[in-house]
Amino acid sequence: MYAIECLDVQKQFRPEGDHPWRRRKEKVTALAGISFTVEEGECFGILGPNGSGKSTLIRLISTLLVPDAGVVRVFGHDVTKAPHEVRRLIHRVSVEASFFKKLSAQENLDYASGLYGLDRMAARQRAQEILLRLGLPKDKIRAPLEEMSRGQQQKVAIARALLTSPTLLLLDEPTTGLDPRSRRDVQEFIEEIRATDRTTIILSTHDMQEAQRLCDRVAIIRGGQFIALDTPTNLAARYGGGNGLEAAFLALSGEDLSLEEELEA
Amino acid sequence: MITLRTERRAAAAVIYRNFSLIRRYLGWELVFAFYNAVNALTIGLIGLTQPGPGQGMRVLYLSIGALLWNFLSVLFFEVSNSVMWERWEGTIEYSFMAPIRRVTYLFGVCAYAIVYGLVRTLIVLVAIALFFHLPLAQADLPGALLVLAASSVPFIGLGLFGAIMPMLSAERGAQATQVIQGVILLVSGIYYPISVLPHWLQAVSWLSPATYTLNAVRDAALRGAGVASLLPTVLGLLAAGALLVPAGLYAFSIAERYALRAGKLKRNG
Ligand SMILES: Nc1ncnc2c1ncn2[C@@H]1O[C@H](COP(=O)(O)OP(=O)(O)OP(=O)(O)O)[C@@H](O)[C@H]1O
Ligand SMILES: [Mg+2]
Numbered sequence: 240m241y242a243i244e245c246l247d248v249q250k251q252f253r254p255e256g257d258h259p260w261r262r263r264k265e266k267v268t269a270l271a272g273i274s275f276t277v278e279e280g281e282c283f284g285i286l287g288p289n290g291s292g293k294s295t296l297i298r299l300i301s302t303l304l305v306p307d308a309g310v311v312r313v314f315g316h317d318v319t320k321a322p323h324e325v326r327r328l329i330h331r332v333s334v335e336a337s338f339f340k341k342l343s344a345q346e347n348l349d350y351a352s353g354l355y356g357l358d359r360m361a362a363r364q365r366a367q368e369i370l371l372r373l374g375l376p377k378d379k380i381r382a383p384l385e386e387m388s389r390g391q392q393q394k395v396a397i398a399r400a401l402l403t404s405p406t407l408l409l410l411d412e413p414t415t416g417l418d419p420r421s422r423r424d425v426q427e428f429i430e431e432i433r434a435t436d437r438t439t440i441i442l443s444t445h446d447m448q449e450a451q452r453l454c455d456r457v458a459i460i461r462g463g464q465f466i467a468l469d470t471p472t473n474l475a476a477r478y479g480g481g482n483g484l485e486a487a488f489l490a491l492s493g494e495d496l497s498l499e500e501e502l503e504a
Numbered sequence: 505m506i507t508l509r510t511e512r513r514a515a516a517a518v519i520y521r522n523f524s525l526i527r528r529y530l531g532w533e534l535v536f537a538f539y540n541a542v543n544a545l546t547i548g549l550i551g552l553t554q555p556g557p558g559q560g561m562r563v564l565y566l567s568i569g570a571l572l573w574n575f576l577s578v579l580f581f582e583v584s585n586s587v588m589w590e591r592w593e594g595t596i597e598y599s600f601m602a603p604i605r606r607v608t609y610l611f612g613v614c615a616y617a618i619v620y621g622l623v624r625t626l627i628v629l630v631a632i633a634l635f636f637h638l639p640l641a642q643a644d645l646p647g648a649l650l651v652l653a654a655s656s657v658p659f660i661g662l663g664l665f666g667a668i669m670p671m672l673s674a675e676r677g678a679q680a681t682q683v684i685q686g687v688i689l690l691v692s693g694i695y696y697p698i699s700v701l702p703h704w705l706q707a708v709s710w711l712s713p714a715t716y717t718l719n720a721v722r723d724a725a726l727r728g729a730g731v732a733s734l735l736p737t738v739l740g741l742l743a744a745g746a747l748l749v750p751a752g753l754y755a756f757s758i759a760e761r762y763a764l765r766a767g768k769l770k771r772n773g
Binding site for chain 2: 346
């Protein structure tokens with residue numbers, strides 16, 4: 240069984256200010272038919288320019304959006320037909336930390352673990368271990384979230400996701416805006432959980448080195464379509480002219496039409 | 505078994521979270537409580553403007569309106585506001601992604617709203633009791649409390665409807681909640697008998713559960729109507745609740761499905 244199976248997944252949105260009784264604008268296509276599979280235990284990267292559909296794809300897998308067409312399955316469960324089963328298996332970290340800002344990390348994590356039916360004391364213990372491992376100062380855990388830096392908040396968000404021991408972890412730009420040390424802490428931690436728990440991971444990122452380091456395979460998405468999918472090394476070799484993944488990304492995601500024609504051919 | 509425990513812990517988590525938030529916003533809570541109390545007192549004072557033997561009863565009549573409105577509006581607002589709050593904080597996706605039934609989440613929200621509404625109303629009650637000498641010799645308090653308890657059920661149903669709009673749009677939702685609340689305030693005869701309303705509005709009055717609640721509580725407090733004679737109203741309120749709560753839950757689930765299709769929960773990231 241695949242951890243994730245996407246078959247021709249499509250998603251469009253009505254732009255802001257367009258009402259059912261008065262349609263004025265064209266729909267925005269966020270995903271224009273994406274198919275791929277992810278093996279259990281794999282770390283699958285999604286690279287793509289802003290607005291290319293990365294977050295939309297991750298939301299579809301995490302049951303926060305319903306596809307217009309196509310099928311998304313998580314460990315065999317259809318996200319539309321059996322969202323409850325999918326939700327038991329997953330957790331997600333978004334770019335924005337998304338917490339009750341006046342509450343402390345502890346209170347926010349108590350809420351999060353409670354929602355998943357975890358025992359509070361056991362969850363607190365585990366949260367502390369994770370936060371310590373991620374290098375969050377111990378006294379910070381009782382301070383309101385709004386007094387934390389972005390990087391610190393993001394570490395709490397990662398702890399929130401890992402508390403529930405997800406089988407599939409969806410990471411939407413988890414290291415964007417983090418300083419180099421925090422970024423390394425997070426990356427090392429991701430490697431660690433992969434090694435110990437065999438967690439399947441989907442990772443969207445703008446950081447090429449991160450993708451190179453963490454991902455078994457990388458998809459490059461543009462305009463809601465995967466335009467390439469391979470191991471980072473193969474992508475770099477094939478499209479980057481030997482200049483690494485970044486060169487491959489720029490070549491693939493730029494407006495280089497000759498390349499597009501070549502791809503179609 | 506495990507599922508039941510999970511759902512129970514989840515509901516408790518929602519309640520606990522809301523009380524944690526109160527602690528962090530304690531300054532505001534005190535300000536709200538102060539304003540509510542003063543507002544109720546000013547309304548009670550209107551009863552003293554006309555001299556004569558009926559003064560005490562008039563103050564009691566108005567105070568009941570102030571107390572009940574305080575309770576029911578807090579109840580309605582807290583239920584509908586819970587979703588709005590999560591949207592503002594951006595936590596809504598995390599709460600809705602949890603593997604629990606939506607009923608559980610909403611149950612937590614409603615249970616919290618009832619406890620919180622009671623506390624807020626108790627503060628106003630204490631203020632009124634200290635400020636006025638209310639004539640309570642004739643009052644049947646158990647009857648009044650029974651009606652109050654029954655009325656919270658249909659109001660929770662209304663609150664669930666009120667929570668739908670904030671799920672689809674944070675700002676419009678807040679606006680809709682205010683409008684619904686305003687209409688209920690106008691038609692339910694909180695501070696006056698509905699007979700003073702224009703005829704066409706009186707028809708609307710009979711749709712509001714608050715109208716029945718106020719009538720019955722006043723019967724109990726002003727005229728000493730006992731539990732037995734209030735029973736029809738109590739049953740009526742419970743029946744309205746038995747209709748409104750499932751209808752509200754159903755409407756909420758439809759709206760949630762729409763929100764997931766149209767991408768209304770959150771768009772950035
Ligand atoms: N809920 C929504 N409502 C309306 N439009 C949306 C919604 N979510 C995404 N879009 C649109 O769909 C397109 C893809 O957005 P998405 O957020 O998936 O991109 P992204 O690859 O995550 O970008 P970024 O790198 O900036 O995070 C964009 O044009 C965006 O405006
Ligand atoms: Mg994104």
